[in-house]
Amino acid sequence: MFGFGRKKDKKTKKDAQQEETAVLTPEDKEQIQLSISLKEQEFEQAAEEKHAKILEEIGMAYVELGDDDRAIDFLEKSIQIEKSVGDGYKNLLRLYNKKRAEAAKANDDKTLQIYLNKMDQLMQVSKDVTRGVR
Amino acid sequence: MGVINFIIENILTQASVTIALIAMLGLILQKKSAGQVISGSLKTMLGFMVLAAGSSIIVGSLTYFGKIFAEGFQMQGIVPSIEAINGQAMNELGLGRDIALTFLAIFIFNIIIARFTRWKYIFLTGQAILWMATMTTVFGYFAGLRGIALILVGGFIGGVFAVAMPAIAQPFVRKITGSDEIALGHFCTVGYVFEAGVAKVFGDKGEKKKSVEDLKLPAQLEFLQDTYLSVMVVMVPLYIITAAFAGAEFSSTLAGDTHYLMFAFLQAIQFVVGVYVLLAGVRLLLGEIVPAFRGIAMRLVPNAKPALDCPVLFPYSPNAVIVGFITTTIGCVIAMFVLPVFGLAMILPGMLTAFFAGGTAGIFGNQVGGRRGAVIGGVAHGFFITLLPALLVTIFNSMGFVNATATDVDTVAAALLYAWLIGPLLKAF
Numbered sequence: 001m002f003g004f005g006r007k008k009d010k011k012t013k014k015d016a017q018q019e020e021t022a023v024l025t026p027e028d029k030e031q032i033q034l035s036i037s038l039k040e041q042e043f044e045q046a047a048e049e050k051h052a053k054i055l056e057e058i059g060m061a062y063v064e065l066g067d068d069d070r071a072i073d074f075l076e077k078s079i080q081i082e083k084s085v086g087d088g089y090k091n092l093l094r095l096y097n098k099k100r101a102e103a104a105k106a107n108d109d110k111t112l113q114i115y116l117n118k119m120d121q122l123m124q125v126s127k128d129v130t131r132g133v134r
Numbered sequence: 135m136g137v138i139n140f141i142i143e144n145i146l147t148q149a150s151v152t153i154a155l156i157a158m159l160g161l162i163l164q165k166k167s168a169g170q171v172i173s174g175s176l177k178t179m180l181g182f183m184v185l186a187a188g189s190s191i192i193v194g195s196l197t198y199f200g201k202i203f204a205e206g207f208q209m210q211g212i213v214p215s216i217e218a219i220n221g222q223a224m225n226e227l228g229l230g231r232d233i234a235l236t237f238l239a240i241f242i243f244n245i246i247i248a249r250f251t252r253w254k255y256i257f258l259t260g261q262a263i264l265w266m267a268t269m270t271t272v273f274g275y276f277a278g279l280r281g282i283a284l285i286l287v288g289g290f291i292g293g294v295f296a297v298a299m300p301a302i303a304q305p306f307v308r309k310i311t312g313s314d315e316i317a318l319g320h321f322c323t324v325g326y327v328f329e330a331g332v333a334k335v336f337g338d339k340g341e342k343k344k345s346v347e348d349l350k351l352p353a354q355l356e357f358l359q360d361t362y363l364s365v366m367v368v369m370v371p372l373y374i375i376t377a378a379f380a381g382a383e384f385s386s387t388l389a390g391d392t393h394y395l396m397f398a399f400l401q402a403i404q405f406v407v408g409v410y411v412l413l414a415g416v417r418l419l420l421g422e423i424v425p426a427f428r429g430i431a432m433r434l435v436p437n438a439k440p441a442l443d444c445p446v447l448f449p450y451s452p453n454a455v456i457v458g459f460i461t462t463t464i465g466c467v468i469a470m471f472v473l474p475v476f477g478l479a480m481i482l483p484g485m486l487t488a489f490f491a492g493g494t495a496g497i498f499g500n501q502v503g504g505r506r507g508a509v510i511g512g513v514a515h516g517f518f519i520t521l522l523p524a525l526l527v528t529i530f531n532s533m534g535f536v537n538a539t540a541t542d543v544d545t546v547a548a549a550l551l552y553a554w555l556i557g558p559l560l561k562a563f
Contacts, residue, residue, distance in 0.1 A: 085448065085449030085452070086449070089449055090311075090449060090450075093316070093446070094313065094315060094316075097315055097316055097440065098315075100432070100440070101436070101437075104432040104433055104435075104436040104438070105436045107433055109164060109429050109433065112429055112432055112433065113425055113429055116258070116425070116428060116429070116432070116440075117425075119258075119440070119442065123442060123443050123445045123446060124445075126445035126446065126448045126449055127445045127448070129448075129449075130445065130448045130452060130455055130493070131358045131359050132358075132359055133359050
């Protein structure tokens with residue numbers, strides 16, 4: 001009954017895999033690292049209202065590098081300063097779900113619960129941002 | 135033997151004890167310490183008691199509202215509130231124990247279906263499962279089921295819905311999010327798919343299709359910032375206007391020494407207080423059970439696709455949420471006046487359902503039929519989610535529910551399955 005979309009399912013999975021396996025050249029990595037360093041310097045000097053945005057950009061750069069833990073760290077800091085539902089939010093949810101799946105496979109209930117709770121918190125952020133709660 | 139009989143007849147028949155035992159089971163399975171097991175079980179029991187207290191407050195307020203509405207408008211005015219239905223079913227109707235066991239059974243059936251079929255959805259919205267357990271138990275009871283059959287049938291139907299609804303929504307969710315990793319776990323999916331269908335027929339097509347996301351709309355719904363305040367904004371004028379229509383003479387007989395309009399105002403606030411207390415109870419009740427069982431589910435189905443609450447989609451289409459909320463509200467108001475013409479009860483609009491279900495439906499409508507689809511589909515969705523609960527009013531009344539009907543349309547669809555199919559089949563054989 002729910003077989004519709006199955007072909008697309010395969011296609012989407014293929015796309016996702018392609019994205020995951022998109023290999024960065026050493027030059028690309030160096031470039032991203034450099035942009036992270038520049039963003040970090042910018043963060044030091046920037047006004048407080050720009051902090052969340054810069055942290056999100058650093059987090060997104062780590063997403064590009066495939067450094068999930070650092071990406072989570074910066075994206076969380078960004079959302080803690082200012083709730084938002086942009087690319088940072090979407091990637092954070094994706095990374096939490098990835099960590100959740102890894103914990104489930106490893107039968108690690110403690111980590112599993114941590115990431116399920118973090119996903120709950122993101123649902124609340126989405127509700128709050130949509131309703132204008134700061 | 136006497137002690138065992140005492141335990142069975144006096145302790146295990148108590149819904150609060152059954153619920154606490156379910157939480158205890160979950161906590162033991164999670165290998166928690168003795169202290170955590172005891173405190174978690176007691177908190178769950180406390181949650182049930184708080185829920186019961188909230189239900190009593192709501193029933194008091196709704197009883198008053200039912201009387202003034204009948205006097206003022208010569209018809210029944212029904213408040214759509216799944217919380218009120220759950221509270222009354224668990225307490226006033228004495229179905230608390232069965233609902234708690236059905237709740238557990240839905241979790242188990244969800245895990246079994248996800249484990250052994252290719253639909254790997256695990257429904258993570260605990261509150262929605264409680265509402266589903268409420269409706270399958272109430273309508274199973276109405277259809278004539280009792281005891282273990284009531285719980286198993288309810289658990290199976292609820293479990294199927296917990297997998298089927300995310301599965302039905304997933305082709306849309308994939309397009310909205312551009313990913314297949316996360317699913318939608320919200321029991322309003324029948325309404326979302328209905329809106330998508332309307333948007334497909336009446337919406338923009340091909341190159342003409344323009345997304346509402348290209349429009350400049352106010353970014354926030356600030357008037358909805360506080361859940362309870364937004365309920366109050368609807369209930370206060372509703373109660374005061376109804377009291378005014380009922381007239382000073384009649385309303386004063388219910389108001390005692392207080393001025394009748396002031397009394398109506400206070401009763402509206404009482405309703406909100408009831409919802410506040412009841413939901414605080416639900417949070418306490420589910421606070422221990424849900425983490426335990428979803429942890430178990432995720433480990434038993436390691437490749438599961440988590441089905442999350444509806445705000446998971448809001449970031450992908452924020453304008454469509456606003457359009458969906460407004461158009462669904464319009465559809466609800468139209469249905470409120472149209473349905474009584476056809477002999478159905480007047481269903482008053484519910485702000486929270488219009489926001490969460492309407493907002494999410496708007497995303498579906500926009501995805502399928504662009505701006506036109508979101509607007510026309512949204513109004514149709516508002517009408518649809520008012521019509522379905524209206525069909526249940528007669529049954530709710532006959533069972534002794536006071537002036538309320540359910541909201542989340544998937545739970546209503548499950549109820550109608552009992553009322554129109556399972557009940558008649560049981561009677562036939």
